[in-house]
Every structure is written in C-alpha cells, then in structure tokens.
Amino acid sequence: MPMTGNDATTSGLASAPAPPAESASPPPRRRGLTRRIATILFLLVAAFVLYEWVTFPDVAGLRKKNPTTTAFMEQRRARLRSERKGDALKQRWVAYDRISPNLRRAVIVSEDSSFYEHEGVDIDELKKSFETNLEKGKLARGGSTITQQLAKNLYLSPSKNPWRKVKELLITRALERELSKKRILEIYLNVVEFGERVYGAEAASRHYFNKPAAALAPQEAALLAGCLPSPRTMNPGAPNRRLRARQRIILSRMNRWGRYFEQQVLTAPPPPNAVEEVGEEEGAGEPSDETLPEETETAETDASATDATATDATAIPPTETGPVATPEEAAPKPVDEPPLEPPPPGGV
Numbered sequence: 001m002p003m004t005g006n007d008a009t010t011s012g013l014a015s016a017p018a019p020p021a022e023s024a025s026p027p028p029r030r031r032g033l034t035r036r037i038a039t040i041l042f043l044l045v046a047a048f049v050l051y052e053w054v055t056f057p058d059v060a061g062l063r064k065k066n067p068t069t070t071a072f073m074e075q076r077r078a079r080l081r082s083e084r085k086g087d088a089l090k091q092r093w094v095a096y097d098r099i100s101p102n103l104r105r106a107v108i109v110s111e112d113s114s115f116y117e118h119e120g121v122d123i124d125e126l127k128k129s130f131e132t133n134l135e136k137g138k139l140a141r142g143g144s145t146i147t148q149q150l151a152k153n154l155y156l157s158p159s160k161n162p163w164r165k166v167k168e169l170l171i172t173r174a175l176e177r178e179l180s181k182k183r184i185l186e187i188y189l190n191v192v193e194f195g196e197r198v199y200g201a202e203a204a205s206r207h208y209f210n211k212p213a214a215a216l217a218p219q220e221a222a223l224l225a226g227c228l229p230s231p232r233t234m235n236p237g238a239p240n241r242r243l244r245a246r247q248r249i250i251l252s253r254m255n256r257w258g259r260y261f262e263q264q265v266l267t268a269p270p271p272p273n274a275v276e277e278v279g280e281e282e283g284a285g286e287p288s289d290e291t292l293p294e295e296t297e298t299a300e301t302d303a304s305a306t307d308a309t310a311t312d313a314t315a316i317p318p319t320e321t322g323p324v325a326t327p328e329e330a331a332p333k334p335v336d337e338p339p340l341e342p343p344p345p346g347g348v
Contacts, residue, residue, distance in 0.1 A: 057155050057174075059171065062175075062178070062179060063179060066187070067187065070153050070191050071152075071154060071156055072152075072153045072158075072193065073091070073191075076089065076193075088197070089197045089199055090199065091190075092203050093190050093202070094212075096182060096189075098213065099186075099202075100213055102216050102217065102221035102254070103225065104185065105254050106224070107146070107185075107228070109225075109250060109253040109257060110225045110226060110250045111146055111149070111228060112145045114145070115146055115147075118145060120145060120148065120175065121145060121147075121148065121169065121172060121173075122143065122145050145172070146184065146188055147172050148168055150191075150192075151168050151175060152168050153191055153193075154187075156171075190202075193231045194207075194236070195208075195227065195235060198231075201224070205220070205224070208223075208224070208236045208237040218251060218254060223239055225250055226246035227243060227246075234246075
C-alpha cells in the first residue's frame with residue numbers, strides 16, 4: 001500500500017535524530033570561581049573563630065586574682081580623655097565579708113532574684129523582658145543576670161552588636177563554670193558603676209555616705225542598689241523620685257527575702273572546676289584613693305523621671321580614705337529577720 005504524504009512526514013520525524021541536550025552544569029571557569037569564593041569564606045570564618053578562641057578571657061584566673069580594671073572603666077577613661085578631662089576614677093577593692101550584708105542582699109533582690117537558681121542566664125526573666133518590650137514597643141525591661149552584667153563589665157562594651165551578646169553569653173557560662181556564686185557576687189560588687197567615676201561598693205559608700213561599705217545601713221544599701229540600672233542619672237547622694245520609689249521596693253523585698261538570698265549564695269555548691277577561691281588582700285590593684293578633679297560635669301538627663309535633676313557626682317565632695325572598720329565594729333544591727341522563704345522570681 002503506497003504511503004500517503006502524512007505517513008511519510010510522520011515517518012521522517014520519527015526517524016530524525018533528537019538534538020543533543022544542553023549541559024546543565026556550569027562551565028569549568030565558573031565552577032572554579034565558586035570554589036575559590038567558598039574557600040576564602042571558610043578561611044575567613046576559621047580565622048575569626050581562631051581569633052576569638054585565642055583572645056577569649058581566662059576567667060579561671062579570677063578565682064584567686066582580683067581584676068585591676070574593667071572594660072567599662074577603660075572605656076570611661078578614654079571618653080574623659082577625649083573630652084580633655086582628667087581620667088581619675090574612684091574604686092577600692094574590699095573582700096566579700098567587708099561589704100555590708102545589707103548591700104549584698106539589696107543587690108540580689110533588685111538585680112537578680114534568681115541568682116542562686118540559674119546557671120548564668122535566667123530564661124524565664126528573658127521571656128518576660130521580651131514580652132514586656134514587645135508590648136511597649138521599646139526597651140523597657142532588661143533581663144540580664146548579675147553574672148551577665150559582670151561579663152559585660154569586665155570584658156565587653158555596652159554596644160547592642162549581636163556578636164557582642166553572643167560573647168557575653170559565652171563568658172557568662174565560663175564564669176559560672178569556674179567561679180562560685182559568692183566569688184561572682186564579690187567581684188561584681190567591687191567593679192560595678194555606682195555613679196559618675198565611682199566604681200565598687202567601698203568607693204560608693206565613702207563617696208556618698210562617708211563610711212566604709214561594711215557599715216552601710218539598709219536604707220543606704222537600698223539607694224546604692226536602686227541606682228544600678230542608671231547610675232549617672234539616679235544619684236544616691238541626691239535621690240530623685242524614681243530612685244526613692246526603687247528604694248522603698250528594695251527595702252520591702254530585703255525585709256521579706258533578703259536573708260534567704262544571702263543564705264542561698266553562701267551555701268551554693270562550688271562549680272565543677274572550682275578550687276579554693278582566695279582573692280588578694282584589700283587594696284591590691286586599686287586605683288582607689290585618687291580624688292576626683294575639681295571640675296564639674298553634668299550627668300545625663302533621666303527622661304523617665306519627671307523630677308530627674310541629674311546631679312553632678314562631683315558635687316558631693318570626695319571623702320578621705322581612712323582605716324576600714326571590721327564588719328563586727330562597723331556593721332549595723334540586722335533588720336527584723338522574717339522566716340526564710342523563697343521569693344517570687346523577678347527583679348525590681
């Protein structure tokens with residue numbers, strides 16, 4: 001039977017070879033460039049990780065040695081020098097037992113009521129802070145623990161850089177792993193800022209109240225602890241309404257739960273890597289007895305307090321450093337002590 005035209009056309013199409021498929025892989029030159037870029041990125045990341053590992057602070061040395069300065073102190077000195085001002089700071093190291101129990105308790109109830117229970121990071125407090133800040137649309141509540149604050153003070157900066165926050169968490173875990181709760185609190189109380197150029201409990205106590213830290217009364221301790229969130233705008237020597245309100249809350253919590261917190265800190269088990277912690281004697285590495293310069297400096301305005309008269313910290317004359325009384329001689333009589341009972345979580 002003869003083939004029709006359509007059959008011939010179909011047969012020709014069927015027998016025609018298919019065109020070669022185009023290759024899906026990139027040309028060799030492009031593949032080589034991709035490999036080089038990936039190698040460079042890998043080397044950069046490896047170099048960064050190696051640098052961070054080499055420069056990671058040796059927190060284990062803090063078991064026996066007191067820090068002579070902190071990153072925050074050095075940043076403050078640099079800022080003062082850039083403003084052509086003297087860079088003298090007030091700070092004097094004293095042992096844990098030479099800081100009034102009133103101040104130790106006040107700081108715990110106001111800054112980190114779960115200090116004993118967490119391992120450096122209070123997850124519940126972070127969740128509450130996130131929810132509060134999200135609801136108000138601004139940073140209205142912080143969630144940092146005492147250990148996190150110490151890590152930032154000792155080694156980092158106040159910047160909001162995400163990597164800085166990661167480093168803070170890594171250093172926090174190292175501090176909790178290497179040091180006891182008592183040692184962490186001792187270092188914190190000796191280096192934290194209590195006002196313009198005033199660092200540590202002993203310097204603050206002498207600067208504002210003309211007495212050693214061992215002799216602080218509950219009302220004075222509550223003022224010092226209350227100023228910690230904003231020490232340059234809440235002046236314990238001339239407290240504004242916001243600081244007075246915080247003082248009342250802290251005193252109430254001290255009376256109800258302060259002794260409980262203190263006992264938890266003193267009886268906390270040591271970390272796995274800890275050995276006996278013995279800090280240097282008082283005065284070791286202290287830049288403390290320098291007096292503030294005569295010039296005055298206006299503190300930053302506290303926008304959240306209606307009557308926040310940002311009083312210059314140098315308006316209160318520096319006190320003379322004399323012999324420090326022992327806790328037995330100088331410490332005030334304890335306040336009414338309630339039965340020991342655990343408090344609810346959360347700070348002031």
